Amino acid sequence: MEIKNKYVTIKTNINAAPKESDFEIKVQNVSLIIESKDVVVKNMFVSIDPYQINRMKSQSSSQGTISFATAISPGDSIDSYGVGRVLFSHRPDFKKGDLVAGLLTWGEYSIVKEGSLLNKLDPNMGFPLSYHVGVFGFSGLTAYGGFFEVCKPKPGEKVFVSAASGSIGHLVGQYAKLLGCYVVGSAGSQEKVNFLKERLGFDDAFNYKQETDLKSALKRCFPQGIDVYFDNVGGRMLEAAVANMNSFGRVAVCGVISEYTNATTRAAPEMLDIIYKRITIKGFLAADLMNVYADFLSKTVEYLKSEKLKTIEDVSRGVESIPSAFIGLFNGENIGKKIVKVADE
Amino acid sequence: MEIKNKYVTIKTNINAAPKESDFEIKVQNVSLIIESKDVVVKNMFVSIDPYQINRMKSQSSSQGTISFATAISPGDSIDSYGVGRVLFSHRPDFKKGDLVAGLLTWGEYSIVKEGSLLNKLDPNMGFPLSYHVGVFGFSGLTAYGGFFEVCKPKPGEKVFVSAASGSIGHLVGQYAKLLGCYVVGSAGSQEKVNFLKERLGFDDAFNYKQETDLKSALKRCFPQGIDVYFDNVGGRMLEAAVANMNSFGRVAVCGVISEYTNATTRAAPEMLDIIYKRITIKGFLAADLMNVYADFLSKTVEYLKSEKLKTIEDVSRGVESIPSAFIGLFNGENIGKKIVKVADE
Numbered sequence: 001m002e003i004k005n006k007y008v009t010i011k012t013n014i015n016a017a018p019k020e021s022d023f024e025i026k027v028q029n030v031s032l033i034i035e036s037k038d039v040v041v042k043n044m045f046v047s048i049d050p051y052q053i054n055r056m057k058s059q060s061s062s063q064g065t066i067s068f069a070t071a072i073s074p075g076d077s078i079d080s081y082g083v084g085r086v087l088f089s090h091r092p093d094f095k096k097g098d099l100v101a102g103l104l105t106w107g108e109y110s111i112v113k114e115g116s117l118l119n120k121l122d123p124n125m126g127f128p129l130s131y132h133v134g135v136f137g138f139s140g141l142t143a144y145g146g147f148f149e150v151c152k153p154k155p156g157e158k159v160f161v162s163a164a165s166g167s168i169g170h171l172v173g174q175y176a177k178l179l180g181c182y183v184v185g186s187a188g189s190q191e192k193v194n195f196l197k198e199r200l201g202f203d204d205a206f207n208y209k210q211e212t213d214l215k216s217a218l219k220r221c222f223p224q225g226i227d228v229y230f231d232n233v234g235g236r237m238l239e240a241a242v243a244n245m246n247s248f249g250r251v252a253v254c255g256v257i258s259e260y261t262n263a264t265t266r267a268a269p270e271m272l273d274i275i276y277k278r279i280t281i282k283g284f285l286a287a288d289l290m291n292v293y294a295d296f297l298s299k300t301v302e303y304l305k306s307e308k309l310k311t312i313e314d315v316s317r318g319v320e321s322i323p324s325a326f327i328g329l330f331n332g333e334n335i336g337k338k339i340v341k342v343a344d345e
Numbered sequence: 346m347e348i349k350n351k352y353v354t355i356k357t358n359i360n361a362a363p364k365e366s367d368f369e370i371k372v373q374n375v376s377l378i379i380e381s382k383d384v385v386v387k388n389m390f391v392s393i394d395p396y397q398i399n400r401m402k403s404q405s406s407s408q409g410t411i412s413f414a415t416a417i418s419p420g421d422s423i424d425s426y427g428v429g430r431v432l433f434s435h436r437p438d439f440k441k442g443d444l445v446a447g448l449l450t451w452g453e454y455s456i457v458k459e460g461s462l463l464n465k466l467d468p469n470m471g472f473p474l475s476y477h478v479g480v481f482g483f484s485g486l487t488a489y490g491g492f493f494e495v496c497k498p499k500p501g502e503k504v505f506v507s508a509a510s511g512s513i514g515h516l517v518g519q520y521a522k523l524l525g526c527y528v529v530g531s532a533g534s535q536e537k538v539n540f541l542k543e544r545l546g547f548d549d550a551f552n553y554k555q556e557t558d559l560k561s562a563l564k565r566c567f568p569q570g571i572d573v574y575f576d577n578v579g580g581r582m583l584e585a586a587v588a589n590m591n592s593f594g595r596v597a598v599c600g601v602i603s604e605y606t607n608a609t610t611r612a613a614p615e616m617l618d619i620i621y622k623r624i625t626i627k628g629f630l631a632a633d634l635m636n637v638y639a640d641f642l643s644k645t646v647e648y649l650k651s652e653k654l655k656t657i658e659d660v661s662r663g664v665e666s667i668p669s670a671f672i673g674l675f676n677g678e679n680i681g682k683k684i685v686k687v688a689d690e
Contacts, residue, residue, distance in 0.1 A: 238616075256617065259617070271579045271604050274628035278627070280625060283625075285621070285623060
């Protein structure tokens with residue numbers, strides 16, 4: 001018994017901005033005579049995240065030698081967080097028809113090995129299934145845990161979020177507002193700026209592409225300085241944020257999208273600021289924040305139900321749309337969480 | 346009643362490596378008809394520290410706008426930690442002849458205002474007076490507090506110290522050895538390298554001036570990676586240390602001497618390392634570490650008495666030697682704590 005699985009792979013390692021010709025759609029036959037501990041999942045929604053580019057780099061590139069999450073080689077299927085329905089399972093804990101979230105692949109089907117992340121979803125939770133890819137998935141956990149655990153914010157503090165209309169940024173800004181912080185976001189278009197201020201309640205926002213001097217832009221938005229910077233971009237913005245930071249300021253480095261596709265764009269913050277203002281810069285991964293998952297989930301469910309929190313999704317359709325959805329992340333095309341709907345519910 | 350006070354000042358703001366012609370020795374008349382809360386101190390030993398250069402920069406320079414410790418203007422006397430003897434005091438807590446340590450000046454006499462740092466010394470402590478400028482002063486506290494409080498080291502961890510033969514570095518390395526860490530230092534001459542390994546018990550050391558690739562040098566010295574980096578230099582060394590760091594590595598930024606006199610030499614560490622290895626980079630000042638002072642002092646006294654800790658001093662003599670002593674810090678001339686002995690005891 002076999003099924004045909006259409007999936008996305010890279011044709012070659014990618015060391016610059018990704019483009020359509022770097023990807024191809026392949027079809028493979030998947031045997032359903034599977035090992036007893038495997039679970040076959042029919043994918044419904046898959047997550048499209050900028051960090052994946054770092055796994056696609058060639059090992060010989062300057063950033064390729066950094067040992068992070070498993071590298072992706074040309075031809076490999078590309079794993080990614082997602083939501084689907086169990087198609088086949090020998091395991092007692094998963095049966096055909098179960099809704100699941102976990103480490104799936106950019107394709108129509110996923111074979112989830114034992115030990116790999118897979119959780120059953122409660123079909124009666126009362127939220128769209130796609131929420132389990134975004135706000136209840138790693139984007140939400142990263143935003144919540146990164147903000148509360150890494151930044152250690154206090155009500156009234158001044159919070160800056162870059163890539164603020166992105167999958168994580170738009171949640172961080174809202175969590176910060178809910179805590180009682182003054183919140184400013186940066187984004188790459190006037191539409192996004194308006195969105196942050198009018199729809200999400202940011203105190204202020206600016207279009208970084210329209211600013212000739214990021215330090216001055218931040219000085220204008222933060223006359224009292226920045227206490228917390230949730231960094232999604234790195235590069236010149238990180239330098240400008242450090243220059244505007246208050247004493248004992250904290251930078252949580254969640255991502256550095258401006259550096260992912262250009263290894264020569266590296267932030268060189270003024271170290272005298274870091275010393276004299278006792279600034280902390282801390283990199284983190286959501287995987288280290290599982291200790292706050294229960295708290296994150298209960299708070300987030302409550303905020304969503306009471307409409308204190310909005311989650312924004314940007315959904316494309318079909319496996320074929322995955323490469324352009326991914327490429328779009330680096331061109332600032334998405335507002336909110338980028339998701340591809342692979343199959344209907 | 347007046348005394349003549351010979352003191353050092355700057356002729357102009359200094360925005361590059363300091364040179365003799367930037368300084369001058371002046372003489373002023375000091376009235377001993379002082380305000381009731383002032384204390385006149387005859388200086389004996391004064392501390393010579395690299396960070397003072399940051400206070401001498403012009404406010405219009407790129408680093409001059411950073412708001413740190415009071416700027417020094419041409420003609421001003423230059424305050425500095427030191428040890429002396431009370432010459433005149435109306436205050437009941439200080440009387441003529443008392444030995445004191447506190448914020449004195451680069452000169453023969455200091456007028457210490459109420460509220461400024463001044464502490465009486467116990468003349469029976471059994472250590473040379475100069476120790477109160479170095480190992481019992483801010484150098485020691487910075488080394489101890491910066492290492493234990495900021496780096497949070499554990500026995501067995503791999504510790505890298507730059508400027509390791511300097512006032513703070515040579516103590517950090519020894520505290521790390523006493524904790525049971527593997528310790529490597531960098532310094533700027535073979536003599537210093539030998540000194541670290543043979544006299545201070547460092548596990549390894551290297552001369553950064555002889556290395557063509559700092560990343561490779563650190564890889565050679567740390568085959569198991571770096572857990573803690575106590576940074577005194579910034580620049581390329583910080584980049585190389587981050588590249589060699591283990592997961593959850595910590596960088597305590599104490600000073601960045603390579604960046605003090607050249608604002609264009611700014612560390613641009615690979616941010617992907619900082620994220621994926623969850624590295625923390627933290628600037629700190631000794632003034633924030635007063636909570637560990639009692640612990641620091643009792644441990645350090647015990648280590649010195651039992652000869653588990655060596656403190657190294659590099660002492661010049663006379664007010665006239667202060668400029669060259671200071672300039673020498675930036676040329677790597679000193680081994681250990683640089684002190685100028687202004688007057689005999």
